[in-house]
Amino acid sequence: MESQALEQAKEIDRKKSAGETLGALAGTTVAIKDNMATIGVKTTCASKMLENWIPVYDATVVKKLKEADAIIVGKTNLDEFAMGSSTENSAFKTTKNPHDTSKVPGGSSGGSAATVAAGAVTFSLGSDTGGSIRQPASLCGIVGVKPTYGRVSRYGLVAFGSSLDQIGPFARNVSDAATLLDVLSGYDPMDSTSINKEYKPLTDVLGSDIKGLRVGIIDELKGPQGFQREVLDAVDETAKLLEKNGATVGNVSIPASAYGLSAYYIIAPAEASSNLARFDGMRYGLRVEEQSAALTNEATRQAGFGMEVKRRIMLGTYALSAGYYDAFYAQAQKVRTLMINDFKQAYENFDVLLSPTSPTTAFGIGEKTQDPYQMYLADVCTLPTNIVGATSMSVPVGVDDNGLPIGVQVFAPPLGEEVMFQVASAIEEQANYNAVPVVGAF
Numbered sequence: 001m002e003s004q005a006l007e008q009a010k011e012i013d014r015k016k017s018a019g020e021t022l023g024a025l026a027g028t029t030v031a032i033k034d035n036m037a038t039i040g041v042k043t044t045c046a047s048k049m050l051e052n053w054i055p056v057y058d059a060t061v062v063k064k065l066k067e068a069d070a071i072i073v074g075k076t077n078l079d080e081f082a083m084g085s086s087t088e089n090s091a092f093k094t095t096k097n098p099h100d101t102s103k104v105p106g107g108s109s110g111g112s113a114a115t116v117a118a119g120a121v122t123f124s125l126g127s128d129t130g131g132s133i134r135q136p137a138s139l140c141g142i143v144g145v146k147p148t149y150g151r152v153s154r155y156g157l158v159a160f161g162s163s164l165d166q167i168g169p170f171a172r173n174v175s176d177a178a179t180l181l182d183v184l185s186g187y188d189p190m191d192s193t194s195i196n197k198e199y200k201p202l203t204d205v206l207g208s209d210i211k212g213l214r215v216g217i218i219d220e221l222k223g224p225q226g227f228q229r230e231v232l233d234a235v236d237e238t239a240k241l242l243e244k245n246g247a248t249v250g251n252v253s254i255p256a257s258a259y260g261l262s263a264y265y266i267i268a269p270a271e272a273s274s275n276l277a278r279f280d281g282m283r284y285g286l287r288v289e290e291q292s293a294a295l296t297n298e299a300t301r302q303a304g305f306g307m308e309v310k311r312r313i314m315l316g317t318y319a320l321s322a323g324y325y326d327a328f329y330a331q332a333q334k335v336r337t338l339m340i341n342d343f344k345q346a347y348e349n350f351d352v353l354l355s356p357t358s359p360t361t362a363f364g365i366g367e368k369t370q371d372p373y374q375m376y377l378a379d380v381c382t383l384p385t386n387i388v389g390a391t392s393m394s395v396p397v398g399v400d401d402n403g404l405p406i407g408v409q410v411f412a413p414p415l416g417e418e419v420m421f422q423v424a425s426a427i428e429e430q431a432n433y434n435a436v437p438v439v440g441a442f
């Protein structure tokens with residue numbers, strides 16, 4: 001990694017002195033969640049299964065970063081195979097929140113969020129299946145975006161829930177996030193779900209007037225159970241600030257979102273159980289040699305996967321098995337359709353929607369590790385966006401009584417990134433929260 005970074009830096013110096021045009025990200029450093037393939041550099045997914053796997057190709061997003069003259073300086077920690085909300089499910093290390101090192105940074109892209117918040121890099125990449133970019137962004141006081149499904153290529157991203165996964169940016173402000181997403185977006189023939197469309201640069205919409213825009217606060221995503229008072233207040237205050245700037249604010253119901261968590265924890269594990277079948281000890285990754293192929297497969301998976309990954313594989317396999325498929329998987333897919341329809345209806349009356357990003361600010365390391373359900377609840381506000389294939393982002397707006405960052409989530413319909421960034425930049429300007437690097441935290 002180090003030698004590639006130095007080479008890339010030298011190449012940028014050369015281009016500069018030769019008077020060549022520099023890429024949009026020249027002069028910036030980027031860290032990449034360790035579930036995206038980087039040629040010649042280990043890509044572990046924070047799993048013993050891939051501890052020594054060195055990809056022979058770059059993910060499309062990595063290629064795009066290099067072409068835009070960014071310098072990739074590191075891979076970041078995550079919950080194993082991106083399953084988790086605190087980065088404590090990593091097989092290797094626990095990442096800490098730079099604002100308070102006794103707290104988690106969120107997850108699963110906790111390493112990517114913490115490193116940007118700490119000022120170690122300009123940007124980072126995360127992946128978001130149910131909230132893994134937005135929730136850690138919120139807990140670390142930075143901006144995190146889950147783009148519309150299909151906007152950013154998934155080629156080279158190690159698959160978790162393929163119908164939900166999407167790569168997106170972390171940055172310390174909305175404008176940086178727009179710059180990075182502009183580089184990442186675009187059609188890729190290597191990803192069959194990639195959208196073939198030209199995108200208007202998001203950097204062009206920043207700072208434009210929000211007068212007349214209609215903002216809806218989602219009824220179902222404001223508790224009261226389990227939601228921190230200060231977080232709910234921050235959403236109301238944000239809505240007031242937008243109103244002051246000419247937006248109209250109302251309440252909106254997304255009735256099916258009440259079933260979002262249940263549907264997600266059927267669909268995501270079902271897809272994961274299928275995707276993770278490839279780790280069989282035969283082709284790449286860990287191999288625990290036994291007398292037969294079946295025993296090798298069993299021993300490899302036993303040794304290579306952590307507890308949470310095994311739990312998901314079991315849940316998913318069960319939900320897909322004969323006799324249970326209709327009651328679980330098929331039912332969850334119906335909820336998915338209901339949620340798509342509910343959101344469609346909401347957008348007949350509103351341009352963007354608002355909710356907390358996370359029900360609470362950063363929680364303590366070890367606080368939820370013994371209670372998977374409590375951990376799953378951390379994503380109750382973020383996972384609806386993945387279920388419906390739309391876009392949303394977290395914008396930092398302030399801190400709670402303990403000085404821990406609070407994020408507000410802005411939702412827009414599929415391919416509604418323009419209006420979402422327009423509102424996010426208005427929020428950033430009004431809230432006046434400055435994500436200064438938390439230097440010296442570790």
Ligand code: GLN
Nearest residue numbers: 082083084129130131132
């Ligand atoms: N926390 C959620 C899960 O564990 C979401 C993870 C993600 O978005 N990768 O499934």
